[in-house]
Amino acid sequence: MQCEDVRPLLLDAQRGRLAPAAEAALGTHLAGCPACATEDQAERLLTEALEHHLPQCPAPRALKRRLAAAWPSPVTTGPARWHDRLRSFAPVLAAAALVLVTVPFLASVADVWRARSAAVLVAEAVNDHVRVLVSQHPLEVTSGGMHQVRPWFEGRLDFAPVVAFGGDADFPLQGGAVGWFVDRKAATFVFRRRLHLISLFVFACDGLPWPVRGAERMGSAEIYPRALRGFTVLLWRVGDLGYALVSDIDAAELRSLAERLIDPA
Amino acid sequence: MTRRPWVASGGNAGVALGREALAHADALHHLARYLTRNTVDAEDLVQETYARALRAAEQFTPGTNLKAWLCRILQNTFVSAYRRRRNDPTVGGLDTVDPGVPDAAEETWLFGDPELDQLRKVVDEEIERALMSLGDDARAVILLDLEGLTEVEVAEVLGCAVGTVKSRLARARAALRRRLSDYARR
Numbered sequence: 001m002q003c004e005d006v007r008p009l010l011l012d013a014q015r016g017r018l019a020p021a022a023e024a025a026l027g028t029h030l031a032g033c034p035a036c037a038t039e040d041q042a043e044r045l046l047t048e049a050l051e052h053h054l055p056q057c058p059a060p061r062a063l064k065r066r067l068a069a070a071w072p073s074p075v076t077t078g079p080a081r082w083h084d085r086l087r088s089f090a091p092v093l094a095a096a097a098l099v100l101v102t103v104p105f106l107a108s109v110a111d112v113w114r115a116r117s118a119a120v121l122v123a124e125a126v127n128d129h130v131r132v133l134v135s136q137h138p139l140e141v142t143s144g145g146m147h148q149v150r151p152w153f154e155g156r157l158d159f160a161p162v163v164a165f166g167g168d169a170d171f172p173l174q175g176g177a178v179g180w181f182v183d184r185k186a187a188t189f190v191f192r193r194r195l196h197l198i199s200l201f202v203f204a205c206d207g208l209p210w211p212v213r214g215a216e217r218m219g220s221a222e223i224y225p226r227a228l229r230g231f232t233v234l235l236w237r238v239g240d241l242g243y244a245l246v247s248d249i250d251a252a253e254l255r256s257l258a259e260r261l262i263d264p265a
Numbered sequence: 266m267t268r269r270p271w272v273a274s275g276g277n278a279g280v281a282l283g284r285e286a287l288a289h290a291d292a293l294h295h296l297a298r299y300l301t302r303n304t305v306d307a308e309d310l311v312q313e314t315y316a317r318a319l320r321a322a323e324q325f326t327p328g329t330n331l332k333a334w335l336c337r338i339l340q341n342t343f344v345s346a347y348r349r350r351r352n353d354p355t356v357g358g359l360d361t362v363d364p365g366v367p368d369a370a371e372e373t374w375l376f377g378d379p380e381l382d383q384l385r386k387v388v389d390e391e392i393e394r395a396l397m398s399l400g401d402d403a404r405a406v407i408l409l410d411l412e413g414l415t416e417v418e419v420a421e422v423l424g425c426a427v428g429t430v431k432s433r434l435a436r437a438r439a440a441l442r443r444r445l446s447d448y449a450r451r
């Protein structure tokens with residue numbers, strides 16, 4: 001690989017767009033070419049400067065209010081949505097019950113039902129994340145660090161949300177709030193990645209349907225990655241607590257945050 | 266552009282997009298702010314973008330990238346409403362704004378270690394000023410790339426070929442680095 005071949009690939013390599021073979025060839029060239037290595041470093045520093053030093057310009061609240069008012073979207077609270085969803089699922093549940101009684105395919109039907117129920121969890125996570133994004137006051141406590149955010153939940157929840165990762169330069173913690181997840185209260189932690197917000201919902205997971213397939217090992221936990229409506233959702237459990245991490249950032253970046261949350265350094 | 270009230274007229278498709286579309290308001294406003302270079306126009310541009318999106322909600326393909334679709338509407342609105350309004354032939358493209366910038370391929374290893382030092386010390390004001398000094402196309406391609414859109418999506422937003430996106434982005438980033446290097450020399 002020649003130097004003139006390397007230059008156009010540097011940004012692709014940064015963005016993870018190169019095939020493994022090309023990435024390996026690029027790495028070999030950079031290791032032996034100080035000029036290209038300097039160029040690569042400059043490109044990475046420029047990206048870092050853009051991501052961390054370009055002033056962010058979020059939409060003013062007044063503008064969001066105008067947009068929300070002009071583009072109606074029904075917003076209801078957690079328990080009400082749960083009941084609404086139950087009603088909408090009533091025919092499915094009734095049919096499933098009938099099948100359970102009359103047809104000797106108990107295991108397979110249960111699997112289907114659990115898959116659908118687990119899909120409800122994913123949809124709930126995405127809807128709750130969107131609610132964080134469009135809310136005029138998404139954070140009830142803004143972050144001075146995890147040592148400030150986590151104690152804030154004391155007395156507001158009937159469980160202690162265990163989150164040992166307090167954010168870093170890549171994923172700064174923005175703050176927290178109490179919200180609803182399906183039919184129960186949840187601790188909401190909001191992290192940021194460039195312009196993107198990332199929601200972490202922590203909730204007591206007893207009685208909730210959990211995905212039965214597609215688990216992947218990540219450190220000390222099993223995660224269930226799902227994608228819905230352009231958002232990536234990562235679900236995992238630790239003891240009695242369930243975790244749902246949601247954002248529209250690149251799935252690999254979201255996994256990077258999940259790794260820090262599951263097994264903090 | 267004056268602010269004007271607009272009403273929901275996108276039917277069921279518009280309502281279905283609803284909250285998800287609104288979730289991208291921050292990203293769209295950020296893009297609009299750096300395209301229009303001022304906050305008042307940015308708000309108008311975002312508001313007009315959502316009005317157009319609502320009217321065109323039926324045309325959105327479920328399962329595709331909603332943010333990219335909104336960015337395309339914003340970019341088209343910006344081009345048609347703002348760039349034309351300026352009526353200034355020297356503004357509007359990377360080449361005309363920055364004629365002194367050589368092609369990225371020719372600018373190989375122009376700066377070296379002093380540039381690395383400058384990039385490490387860059388402050389918010391410098392990166393903003395450097396970005397604002399670029400042409401519309403250059404700012405747009407840098408910001409869309411920063412938003413995490415793929416090259417294919419950026420090409421759809423800008424209405425050009427993927428190869429053009431690659432070359433524009435390389436030239437825009439080279440121009441940005443040159444600007445930042447110039448600040449260091451002063």
